[in-house]
Amino acid sequence: MGGGLVEWLKAALLEVQEYVGMLSLTARGIVSRPFYYRDVVQQFDAIGVGSLTVVLLTGLFTGMVLALQSGTTLDAFGARSMVGRLVSASIVKELGPVLTGLMVAGRVGSGIAAELGSMMVTDQIAALRALGTDPIRKLVVPRVLAGLVMVPVLTVIASAVGIVGGWIVTVFVLRVASSVYWNSVVEGLYIQDVWMGLIKPFFLGFAIVSIGCHVGLRTTGGTQGVGRATTNAVVASSVAVIAVDYFVTQLLIVLIY
Amino acid sequence: MxxxxxxxxxxxxxxxxxxxxxxxxxxxxxxxxxxxxxxxxxxxxxxxxxxxxxxxxxxxxxxxxxxxxxxxxxxxxxxxxxxxxxxxxxxxxxxxxxxxxLGMVFQEGALFDSLSVRENVGYKLDEELNWVRSDADARVQEVLGFVGLGEFIDRRPSELSGGQRRRVAIARAMAAKPRxxxxxxxxxxxxxxxxxxxxxxxxxxxxxxxxxxxxxxxxxxxxxxxxxxxxxxxxxxxxxxxxxxxxxxxxxxxxxxxxxxxxxxxxxxxxxxxxxxxxxxxxxx
The missing domain is CATH 3.40.50.300 (P-loop containing nucleotide triphosphate hydrolases)
Structure with a gap:
């Protein structure tokens, strides 16, 4: 029993050590040559443009359902006109970043783990090294950069679409005047909220992509291993999104409010 | 001292x-x-x-x-x-x-399946040695000719047979003229x-x-x-x-x-x- 726990702790520590090791090599890869520009552009496209549809749909429906739910709740207090305030504050500060993060974790985190994992088990990573290429620079750096830049961009888009979704429901279902909604949206937002909505996704994007790369590059055990790695990557990066969101929120509340 | x-x-x-x-x-x-x-x-x-x-x-x-x-x-x-x-x-x-x-031919070839045969064979020349495009193309043609697969240059690795994949892997390993x-x-x-x-x-x-x-x-x-x-x-x-x-x-x-x-x-x-x-x-x- 005790032996099993010790083994588990050892394995967990080793995993953390490998992860930190990969991150430091990635940091070095970002600031020194060689730098694979073409792969960076490709990943910006794959991670950013490729995730646009899912993020648009998620943002839109989240904004719509939020307006619907808060509308019926606010009715109890005769405060239907306050819907915009609720929608904008919760979407910009919390739901935009977290839901975008979760969607990207599902789509991109799993994809990265599956791709790097199958390259690992078919010796393509070893072949890269044999051909003189550092897999961290070629595969990890472009993905991490794309995650750092594109997840915030996607979050801004998701939040904007969410507020529009809220407007659609507020005007056409709740029958509140358009101008009332927009005034309420602006009233509900403070500049600190906007900062929070912009800063959080950097951390989320970084966590999702780096976890996907780490899990992918540690894949062993053939096609079964690739399946396991994909599942692990989605689970780990989804939990990381929620956990990192909490800690960064706590930190930002101390720092900027 | x-x-x-x-x-x-x-x-x-x-x-x-x-x-x-x-x-x-x-x-x-x-x-x-x-x-x-x-x-x-x-x-x-x-x-x-x-x-x-x-x-x-x-x-x-x-x-x-x-x-x-x-x-x-x-x-x-x-x-x-x-x-x-x-x-x-x-x-x-x-x-x-x-x-x-050093050139290495891996078991099963280990070709990059997201790249064409041309890009696989020329990988090191394009990515690491930064050869001029025309020189790299000529060398890729030459080594693919050497292994008898010149006409497969635009295929993907998944479209090749097992033997062809090994020969492309040999072509990739020899492209940069290792000794x-x-x-x-x-x-x-x-x-x-x-x-x-x-x-x-x-x-x-x-x-x-x-x-x-x-x-x-x-x-x-x-x-x-x-x-x-x-x-x-x-x-x-x-x-x-x-x-x-x-x-x-x-x-x-x-x-x-x-x-x-x-x-x-x-x-x-x-x-x-x-x-x-x-x-x-x-x-x-």
Whole structure:
């Protein structure tokens, strides 16, 4: 029993050590040559443009359902006109970043783990090294950069679409005047909220992509291993999104409010 | 001031590091994964233009030797030299320079499946050596012609047969003109006819391009074919007659067993050894 726990702790520590090791090599890869520009552009496209549809749909429906739910709740207090305030504050500060993060974790985190994992088990990573290429620079750096830049961009888009979704429901279902909604949206937002909505996704994007790369590059055990790695990557990066969101929120509340 | 005398080197290393010495040297190399000993004590040298053929059962550590040469794995003990440079304790950055003179053909090819045959073969020229596009294209055409797959240049690896994939892998390994080629089970899983086409590429590279090679296999037919044939240009064609006895001396077999070298010698000696050693006999029959 005790032996099993010790083994588990050892394995967990080793995993953390490998992860930190990969991150430091990635940091070095970002600031020194060689730098694979073409792969960076490709990943910006794959991670950013490729995730646009899912993020648009998620943002839109989240904004719509939020307006619907808060509308019926606010009715109890005769405060239907306050819907915009609720929608904008919760979407910009919390739901935009977290839901975008979760969607990207599902789509991109799993994809990265599956791709790097199958390259690992078919010796393509070893072949890269044999051909003189550092897999961290070629595969990890472009993905991490794309995650750092594109997840915030996607979050801004998701939040904007969410507020529009809220407007659609507020005007056409709740029958509140358009101008009332927009005034309420602006009233509900403070500049600190906007900062929070912009800063959080950097951390989320970084966590999702780096976890996907780490899990992918540690894949062993053939096609079964690739399946396991994909599942692990989605689970780990989804939990990381929620956990990192909490800690960064706590930190930002101390720092900027 | 006291004169510091370096520790005396073994005769093997003296020879290896002297002028014109061998290009790959293993000196008492040991490796274990957890409790499993892979290599107990392995020493050998590969000389310029020669071929070493590693035989042994699955899991005997044959492929491990190739990974140690490339620096993809580090040994637990002993020393490994490639072109006079010690690679067993070298950093990954410095290893990239050593790997410039090594080409590796992985088991199953390990082609990049997101890239076309053209991009696979030209990978090192485009990405690492930054060749001008037209030069790289010409070289890719040349090596694909060499392995007889010129018309497959725009295909994806998934559209190729097993034998074609191995030949593209050979083309990729030789594109940057390395002087040493490492083959990991290049014919395993291929039918005998296709296997011979792969063997012929190995012989061509050795005899027409002067490449030194290490071949890891458990396909004896292919091992003996490579050891006992030579490539000769006849006008436009290339023929593969039986090699002269002197030429056969340049291909040496090494049989690994329980992490040790159980046999080292040429094809004739291996056949003779089979008459006295039950293990080798079982392996050859």
């Amino acid at each position: 006291a004169v510091v005398h370096p520790a005396p080197r073994s005769a093997l290393l003296e020879e290896a590091l002297g002028p014109g010495g061998p290009i790959i040297v293993f000196d008492h190399v040991q490796l274990a994964f957890d409790d499993k000993i892979i290599l107990r004590d392995v020493s050998f040298t590969l000389k310029t233009g020669h071929t070493k053929i590693f035989l042994g059962a699955s899991g005997a550590g044959k492929s491990t030797i190739l990974r140690l040469i490339l620096g993809l794995l580090k040994p637990d003990g002993g020393q490994i030299f490639v072109n006079g440079e010690r690679v067993d304790d070298m950093s990954e950055d410095n290893l990239m320079a050593v790997r410039g003179d 040493i080629l490492l083959y990991d089970e290049p014919t395993t899983g291929l039918d005998p006819i296709t296997a011979v086409t792969v063997d012929e590429e190995i012989i061509k590279l050795r005899d027409l391009e002067g490449v030194s090679s290490i071949l890891v296999t458990h396909q004896l037919r292919d091992a003996f074919f490579v050891a006992e044939h030579t490539a000769v240009r006849q006008g436009q064609d290339i023929e593969f007659p039986k090699a002269s006895p002197e030429k056969c001396q340049e291909a040496e077999f090494i049989m690994l067993r329980d992490g040790l070298i159980a046999f080292e010698g040429n094809a004739g000696e291996l056949r003779n050894a089979a008459q006295t050693d039950a293990y080798i006999e079982a392996f050859l029959s």
